[in-house]
Amino acid sequence: MYTLYEFATSGNCYKLRLTMSLLGIEYSRKQIDITKGESRTPEFLRINPNGRVPVLETPDHRYLPESNAALWYLAMGSKLMPDDKFEQAQAMQWMCFEQYSHEPFIATSRYWMHVLNQADEYQAQLMEKRPKGYEALDVMEKHLSRHNFFVGSQLSVADIALYAYTHVAHEGGFDLSAYSAIKKWFERIEQTNHYISIDQ
């Protein structure tokens, strides 16, 4: 059985729970409280020298850090991975976009506001992150105004990677009311069989 080392409210960790639910993969969960430094202990650094969650432990006890790499591994050969090689590369393109142009702004804002509950303390940093977060949302809205999903015509790893923090962007102070294509895409994902929410 797989083991997920996670901080449950993290969108990066939720990506893997959602994927395993959609694919019917069983796993156990180990909580690592990043606010208490539990991802930087000598013991955890042996699992992931980069000191971050999630880490996926495979049934044969190999460790895979980085949410999008673990998501990719779980989805290989499944309905969540496009068959076509160019579409696989497009899925990876959107996952790179998520990690570089989306997560550092939207997820980080949510972490300060929602996880640490320190919006006042981080006010200056939040204001700095906001325009780039909206830029990422604009890129997504533009794509989703012409497509039902990010790659091809069905749900894939790219949608899961981007959904994780976008659907809770309001917890980082982002107003999604004008993003109608994004909101319709939320509904399509949430209607999928075996969908689970971030608090499950």
Place this chain on the structure above:
Amino acid sequence: MYTLYEFATSGNCYKLRLTMSLLGIEYSRKQIDITKGESRTPEFLRINPNGRVPVLETPDHRYLPESNAALWYLAMGSKLMPDDKFEQAQAMQWMCFEQYSHEPFIATSRYWMHVLNQADEYQAQLMEKRPKGYEALDVMEKHLSRHNFFVGSQLSVADIALYAYTHVAHEGGFDLSAYSAIKKWFERIEQTNHYISIDQ
């Protein structure tokens, strides 16, 4: 033939030139001067709505943004892509590490100092980036002190992704003199047949 839309001195663009050289893939180059806003023109935004280089245009005129996604696409099925699925996921893990924990600190510092030549103007930001850049180098050094390459026993996409900005980290103010394992890994890469340097 492939076309590479690039800003030549960018490590992200060099990843693709190095890969195509190692694999014997022919391509033409189109220069996009990001310091003059050429990646944000309406014409370029049609190619990549996220307004960044590189973009790889395939022989059948499809566009693939994001350096690591294009690198992955070029390498699929080649000697630069591990055969084993877990090792493929490990390669992706290191590429995610590069984009999230390495590039925003080391490449950004190099951009301010070496490309814009504005070390004084960006002094405060450079000081902020430095510790996290060294953290990434420490993670690499630790891995390379026990392994010749990042995944398996031979050069892969993971090494190319990480080599691109690490070997020019000194241009971003990082002192690599204490990183002996990283320097030996540079030599292994530079001795590979059909290796080209970043200024080629």
